Amino acid sequence: MSDIKMGEAPDGFEGAGFFATSLDQVVGLARSHSLWPLPFATSCCGIEFMATMGSHYDISRFGSERPSFSPRQADILMVMGTIAKKMGPIVKQVYQQMAEPKWVMAVGACASSGGIFDSYSVLQGIDRIIPVDVYVPGCPPRPEQILDALMELKKMARSETTRRRNEPEYKALLESYNIPVLEG
Amino acid sequence: MAEEVFEAKTTSDALAMNRPVVEDKGYTTLNLGPTHPATHGVFQNILTMDGDTIVHGEQTVGYIHRAFEKIAERRPFYQITTLTDRLNYCSSPINNFGWHMTVEKLLQVDVPKRAEYIRVIMMELARISDHVICNSILGVDTGAYSGFLYVFQEREKIYEIYEEVCGARLTTNMGRIGGMERDLSPTAIAKIKDLVYNSLPKVLAEFEKLFDRNRIFMDRTVNVGGITPERALDYGFTGPNLRAAGVDYDVRVMEPYSSYDDFDFNIPIGHNGDTYDRYLVRNMEMWESIKIIRQAIENLPEGPYYANENHYYLPPKKEVYRSMEALIYHFKIVMGEIDAPVGEVYHAVEGGNGEVGYYLISDGGRTPYRLHFRRPCFIYYQAYPEMCKGLTISDAVAIMSSLNVIAGELDA
Amino acid sequence: MFSLSSIQWAFYILAILTLFGGLGTIMSKNPIHSVLYLILTFFSLSAHYILMNAQFLAVVNIIVYAGAIMVLFLFVIMFLNMKEQEANELKKNSTIIAASIVGGTIGIILVAMFRQVQTQPTNPNFYDSQIGMIESLGKFLYKDYILPFELVSILFLVAMVGAVMLGSKAKGERDF
Amino acid sequence: MITNQTVVDDLVTQFGTSVTEFEQPYGMLTFTTIPEQIVEILAYLKNHKTLKFNFLTDITGVHFPDVEEKEFCVVYHLHSLENNVRVRIKVYLPEANLHIPTVIPVFVGANWMERETFDFYGIIFDGHPKMERILNMEDMDYHPMRKQYPLEDATRDDKIDALFGR
Amino acid sequence: MQLTDRSKKTDKRELNLIERTYLPGLATGLGITIKHFFSKKATIRYPEQKRYLGPVFRGHHILKRDDQGRERCTACGLCAVACPAEAISMVAGERQKGEEHMYREEKYAAQYEVNMLRCIFCGLCEEACPKEAIYLRHDKFVPVFTSRDQVIYGKDQLVEDMKDRYNRDAWTKEDMEQMWVKQRIANGV
């Protein structure tokens, strides 16, 4: 870049820098209120997701009612229902197509751990192929629990930095799943 | 695309084989699914398109194959109820009771009248919730979202009833072999009455008003994806989709189970099996279901709600403390050591999508030797490419949602 | 030289844009890009019209050419999905020779024209600012030139009917 | 009114010894036939003037590893909608020769059911236009519903089998 | 094909001229939606308002203690056998002298684990338990997890806290039926 040396930063303005941190906070806050889900609904939990979208639970109160079926536009990958081994690569592909920042919610026992289906054809939890941020127990979980998970994700979104993907931990996490890390 | 080796003997055979189009005219291939919103996440249709017209479709299924039948061979009879919950998750009580009736047929247990009536009520509620989902999703897939949320509120009320009766919303695990797990509570009865007398008819009428005579909706659905009754039978259609084609086949009437012959209801049939017919048939069936529930809840007989068969039905908890016999039976039933007779049974119930069949072979062990589910979706979804041939993507989407293909049932 | 008025500045900038667009149209490899350059050309031409106080002409140019015809062009090209090979066929020697002959001829004609043409500076005293306006245009068309105007409209009607006839499919075929 | 006995009589006169083992478990007529005859029997039952078994309810397979020469069984369920009579037809196949003709020419709907049976048991339906796996992955190397294969996913690690001898 | 005498054709009239103008359908539709626009909203604002989940809702597991604070579980293992998801595992322990105030029966579960992500909340364990020890709470869900190592609940999370006891109207279905009878009598029906 340039050979100009940075002056000493005043106390309290260290680290990522004052503006960067407050920007982080603002962006995190904005993100937390606008988490658009990608409903990857395969079975029963998908019906409960519909109930969450429905009038009684109304996910729109959290700004998340716009389902983005295009992975490019989504913020949360909500995997709802059993993921068979045949489906696994597709989940992974969808995850890779999503734009950063992205979070993954495994809704229900099947997506989280295979649940009752401990069989040759079912993936025993999607965390074997993609990193999962929130697991929701239940088979299917009640809409309340899905909302709880959404609020958990909101907390995460608020506390994460804007450039989450550049952090070494995150890169290591993705590499452990064999997902290529794009520089950006 | 794998080309076939089969030599068709006649032209009708060639039609029957559903031969793929081989000549290449510069068609585009469009991959609909498995994450396409209209496929509800789980099946793939590779459509060969001539511009906007579908020339041929090729389906891939099995994206949520969960090995139900294999699991069923490892589970005692009473645990299989939890599997049937997840077959057609839109109407799990029907599957639950269908399974229980199959086992009862095998064990030759007579279920008391009250239990049968409660089952009928629950099954019809399940049918309503199934049809509600299907029809409102048809609305969503044709672009009208609000109707979906209006009727979903009623579904939410059905959930409340389930909750009252069994403690879960969707995967109910309702009923036990030999009867019901628990009786209908006064609250549940009040809620059911409120539902079928007040709220549901109103909302349903409103839903019909919203769509039935709306020209946009009719244009989208009338004469879209029609099928002749002969072809439908050939493909193994059952349920509302077959009835829409004009065949009044209904297991509830043909082979009445669970006291269905006590009730007076009609079988709605359509004219030419198109999307609009399927929609109308489902709507009318909901009205018939309401009728059945009204009759059942008004004439709910008093008496026990489970068969007095201590070999299959868990004894009361208090008994288990007090009497040794009850304790032994309790352990035997939970461990799955009931002495099932050797034999094979096929039992069918009218599920949300048609004839749900259970083919059970028992070798006398604690688990079924073989349990095969006849899943209506799996069988009629084959006809999908034929139904949307020559139509557009929009039609394909509408047909798919009006066929009500439930992934859990499709892939087993 | 550097004391151009704002109008002149606008003219030169637009002229450059027009030429750039025109050249882009014929030089770009991708047909879609060609069409877009052509649209740019139309726009700068429309801007020229505005400079000449012919607002109506400018807007009609945009509506008709940029708004309708070019959209259809783009539409068709997108459907055709022209591949690189086919595009390269335009770059054969014979094409280049033909193009240069045509271009040269046009150049000669243009030079001949400009030698003949007499430019008169506008007399500000007699300048009628309404001359390019829609009102006077309308009066001209519907008073002085009513017959040619109506004839042209009949011509268009015939062309339209012909197009429909050509475009319609035989009976029994699906209508789209 | 058609009873099971009418069906039996009709079949025996038509097909003679190739239909055997008539039973009526829980009221449903069940009989066994040989693979070569299955298409003709189904076609005969479907096109019969009075019987009219025009609805193929189901096709499935069963594995009996302990029965010699009859390790596999394909079970057809037919339904005569007009007479409201069901019939179950069984075809036993030896493990060495798992071939049976397809019934798609008679019932189109058999297509996927046969594919499923192939997928689960490896029974090959001769003449089927697309004898491929349907539910499982293409690269699966065994037929999972056979009794010798385990149900469980080998990778599951959160269950302590030792505790209850499962 | 006519199979029964109960069939009823659907109403599939052709659209009449006025309906073909799109306007009547549009008008009724708009009327319905505007009615809903001004109607009462069905939403339950979840984190602030909580919904009653029914008397027998199957939520968070709990290992009950009896009134003296002793654990009821006797480690018979029926719940683990009954579990279709194979989510329960336990290790039995012999009650030692001096532990009578802790365990009601002679055997007890030294270790009791439920894998909350495997569990399908079917309620079969509750039904299978001969000692009325395990219950699925009707007033509480299992919380969401952020990592896979939190999901196996041990006894510390499952056994009832005596300070904050779990209560429900009726512990068994028989009790519940008696309760309904009492209610009915109280209501004078």
Added chain:
Amino acid sequence: MESLSIVNVIIVLTIFFVSLGIAAYETYFERVVAAYIQDRVGPDYAGPYGLLQPLADAFKMFFKEDFMPAKADKLLFVMGPGLALFTALLTSAVIPFGDSLIIGGKEYLVQGIEVNIGILWVFGIVALGVYGILIGGWASNNKYSLYGAIRAASSNISYELAMGMAIIAIIMTSESLSVRAIVEQQHGINWNVFYQPMGFLIFLTCAFAECNRTPFDLPESENELVAGYHTEYSSMKLGSYLFAEYLNMFVTSAVISCLYFGGFNYPGMDWVHATLVGLAGETAGHNIATFVGLGAFFTKIFFFIFLFMWVRWTVPRFRYDQLMNLGWKGLIPLAVVNMVITAAAQLSGSPLIGGYIGLAIFLIVFVLLWPLTKPKSRML
């Protein structure tokens, strides 16, 4: 050339920012209206009553990763959303938002620019609006996007024709192409909608189609084409597309109000003007009256925006061929009929009565001829 005064600049900038602000808050309105129609409550976590929801969305989209599909046409992929936004913004320039303000003895029109071909300008820019979608959809190199783009292009072209013909009928009665002149002719409650109810319906339908709103939202129909032309777009590029859609809605509502509902005119405006002038003096009174007119105009705009949303959450969408049929076989002939009726009414000397008589004659003839034109019964 008259030099631009500072007031003009301020007016232009205000119009610009107000359009942007309204477009941003339309997303919020859309969510709330949808929620209310569906018995829900809508966003209420982002700020009081969820009012900060659009800001949260915008911030999120700004800081989201920008995706460029590998095989996309890079330049056009970026150009698409920009173009969509640009064309959407251009239209608001010629809309007369209010009467005029008197500042320092000079009269300033509350309008971006007053040109005598205003309506053609609107029409031309609307015609260009499709480029953003077309280019973006093509550049994404995705079949769904391409389908969306093609649907958008064809529907826009088709509905422009009927729209243009409806506008011609308006021009006939107003005898001017200037939007301001058209508005000023509808003084008081002398609104065009009473003269040309059919023209209004045609224009409204076409406006829905031009904005790609349900029932004409085929380009992005979620359940058919995933997200249509913007399937491959993420971050602010997607934001621009969504923003352009809402901006278009705002502008279209404004145009409808101007053409058919008298713009800033409202019943009793003369009385209000006179009273205000009497109360507050010539200049101030006039200015206040202008603001009242502005309020009336925005009320109309908001009503139409609401109508857009109301219809969106009510009806199913068309199929592609039905859309074309409606446009070419339904609306264009109707628009021609409307033009003829308007012309005849204009010549008859009494536009209002003549118009209605013409309409009645047309309806009678149509109903009488209907059995003859009826196609073969498609339904059983």
